[in-house]
Amino acid sequence: MKTIQFREAIAEAMSEEMRKDESIFLMGEEVAEYNGAYKASKGMLDEFGPDRVIDTPISELGFSGIAVGSAMNGNRPIVEFMTFNFALVGIDQIINNAAKIRQMSGGQFNCPIVFRGPTGSAGQLAATHSQAFESWYANCPGLKVVVPSNPRDAKGLLKAAIKDDDPVIFMESEQMYGDKGEVPEGEYTIPLGVADIVREGSDVTIVSFGKIIKEAHKAADELAKEGVNCEIIDIRTVRPLDFDAIINSVKKTNRLVILEEAWPFGNVATEITYQVQSQAFDYLDAPVQKINTADTPAPYSPVLLAEWLPNHQDVIKAVKKVLYK
Amino acid sequence: MEKITKEVYLKWYEDMLFWRKFEDKLAAVYIQQKVRGFLHLYNGQEAVLAGALHAMDLSKDKMITAYRNHVQPIGMGVDPKRVMAELYGKVTGTSQGMGGSMHIFSKEKGFYGGHGIVGGQIPLGAGLAFADKYFKRDGVTICYMGDGAVRQGSLHETFNLAMLWQLPVVFVCENNGYAMGTSVARTSYSTEIWKLGLGYEMPCGPVDGMDPVTVAKEMSKAIERARSGGGPTFLEMKTYRYRGHSMSDAQHYRTKDEVEEYKKIDPITQVLDIIKEKEYASDDEIKTINKRVKDKVSECEKFAEESEYPPISQLYDMVYEQEDYPFLQHKL
Numbered sequence: 001m002k003t004i005q006f007r008e009a010i011a012e013a014m015s016e017e018m019r020k021d022e023s024i025f026l027m028g029e030e031v032a033e034y035n036g037a038y039k040a041s042k043g044m045l046d047e048f049g050p051d052r053v054i055d056t057p058i059s060e061l062g063f064s065g066i067a068v069g070s071a072m073n074g075n076r077p078i079v080e081f082m083t084f085n086f087a088l089v090g091i092d093q094i095i096n097n098a099a100k101i102r103q104m105s106g107g108q109f110n111c112p113i114v115f116r117g118p119t120g121s122a123g124q125l126a127a128t129h130s131q132a133f134e135s136w137y138a139n140c141p142g143l144k145v146v147v148p149s150n151p152r153d154a155k156g157l158l159k160a161a162i163k164d165d166d167p168v169i170f171m172e173s174e175q176m177y178g179d180k181g182e183v184p185e186g187e188y189t190i191p192l193g194v195a196d197i198v199r200e201g202s203d204v205t206i207v208s209f210g211k212i213i214k215e216a217h218k219a220a221d222e223l224a225k226e227g228v229n230c231e232i233i234d235i236r237t238v239r240p241l242d243f244d245a246i247i248n249s250v251k252k253t254n255r256l257v258i259l260e261e262a263w264p265f266g267n268v269a270t271e272i273t274y275q276v277q278s279q280a281f282d283y284l285d286a287p288v289q290k291i292n293t294a295d296t297p298a299p300y301s302p303v304l305l306a307e308w309l310p311n312h313q314d315v316i317k318a319v320k321k322v323l324y325k
Numbered sequence: 326m327e328k329i330t331k332e333v334y335l336k337w338y339e340d341m342l343f344w345r346k347f348e349d350k351l352a353a354v355y356i357q358q359k360v361r362g363f364l365h366l367y368n369g370q371e372a373v374l375a376g377a378l379h380a381m382d383l384s385k386d387k388m389i390t391a392y393r394n395h396v397q398p399i400g401m402g403v404d405p406k407r408v409m410a411e412l413y414g415k416v417t418g419t420s421q422g423m424g425g426s427m428h429i430f431s432k433e434k435g436f437y438g439g440h441g442i443v444g445g446q447i448p449l450g451a452g453l454a455f456a457d458k459y460f461k462r463d464g465v466t467i468c469y470m471g472d473g474a475v476r477q478g479s480l481h482e483t484f485n486l487a488m489l490w491q492l493p494v495v496f497v498c499e500n501n502g503y504a505m506g507t508s509v510a511r512t513s514y515s516t517e518i519w520k521l522g523l524g525y526e527m528p529c530g531p532v533d534g535m536d537p538v539t540v541a542k543e544m545s546k547a548i549e550r551a552r553s554g555g556g557p558t559f560l561e562m563k564t565y566r567y568r569g570h571s572m573s574d575a576q577h578y579r580t581k582d583e584v585e586e587y588k589k590i591d592p593i594t595q596v597l598d599i600i601k602e603k604e605y606a607s608d609d610e611i612k613t614i615n616k617r618v619k620d621k622v623s624e625c626e627k628f629a630e631e632s633e634y635p636p637i638s639q640l641y642d643m644v645y646e647q648e649d650y651p652f653l654q655h656k657l
Contacts, residue, residue: 023460025459056486057482057485057489059482059485061448061479061482062451062486063448063482064448065445065447065448065449065451066451066486068448068452069389069437069449069450069451069454069455072437072452073387073452073455073456075455075456075459092445097440097445102643102644102645103644104423104430105420105423105428105430105439106419106420106421106422106424106430107421107642108420109430109432112646141644142645166645166646193651240650240651
């Protein structure tokens, strides 16, 4: 094992796959000469040259569509959005073309492409720069949606996403790029659609993904001091979602708390809640609790933002509620 | 460009007549409710396609367009029976019944759709060209759009990128005068659409889109430029559609006289006049062509009628390359 930063894990995953497959290129704003807005493509221009590490103008609609078109004609593009907030001006190409070309053409064309970049809040960036669209993309058949929470998963999942023959939305976080973690030496991938039980426990299941899962770990550490034994599941892939892992865990703990950094209406936690009540109703000893952001756009002021975001105290409260403590 | 010989004129006549009659048949079966959804017909615009096909190298060049897209794949070599079957929603269709009228595709023949979102195909067309350049192939992409699509931002982002990266693509606006029911004059400060290329220093110009000879010549220059590394071109084909935008269009936005004026410069009539004037074919030979076209259209209809609908299981076969994708259940 070696210890690297999250951003290095991203760069390693892209570089390793690009060395093996000439059809892969990286395209986006500031990815080449600037080495990535968050340095997630550091050194790649030097290694692969400007034909494969390509700076674009600020034209998300244009370059997303060009990447999809190139995928229909032999390329395997990686498109970096500086954040997924900016992907909104190019989302037509993701939803109407990348996700649908295969079905609309009767299976003649597929779209092996990765759209990647940061999701969610990243400090006091206010309403337009703090949004989490995992549930939007996960709602759309034809896409796969991956949200890693640590360097090891980021590298293994990104390599799998690049090798995948379907379009993958790969979501990172500005606040995770500096995180350090152990990754295996040498070649490895992590399959999409498989959750990871990151902490074993018997009293309650906490399901989460992405950077907010750290709040679940903090809560579990606190609760352990009180003798509450939390199991934490990092779903890692939102679409397809590993419901079996969650249901098996709920059958053991009989209690479920879901932590997701997203607006509360119709989000990933909502779907998990539906599936669990549908498939494990008799195993539940308490109603499922979900913790999300406030049902408002993200505010700027630090006191309001602190209230808006879910934190470990919210998780502790929810766990106590399902335990009737 | 290959010379425009007697054979070319005869081919143009037969092809364009077949496209026209194929579309007429679709209108008829649509009224019988055998074809559903939207139906956008190409009647009147045939010269834009005929001229382009003459200039293209079909062994390596590609084509992409919007939703008025039934006859382009036929021109590229796709079996028209399969196009008709697609509109019938049959499993023998070009997309096995998954796409319908607006989404015809043929990977084998280099036809990349068939796109339903106005302007959405413009960056895709540039992307096809991007890949050809990336892999150092010398194919050229012909990317069609309507006069409504040029008002989308996708055009402007793509024009800049295509020039910046010198992509081998020819952008062709088929200006038939109306974006659905709204005329170009009512939506554009400048009605000279070709001038949109000027802001990007893209070679551009207007073309008489009712004359296949002019279209072929201008397309040939643009394709040659793209193939030799000279980058993109933007051509505005001034053309006209005789039928409504789709089948439910009452066409209150124009007069019958206007339609009749354009029929005087109908591309099929223009070509037929030359054939007669130059005695490229006798009246009997022309009748033979007309009969052949009629029979071919009937064969398409018969094939589509007699084909099977897709099996229900196909619903889950087309979304992902991954064979065992775990779809959620949608009902009990």
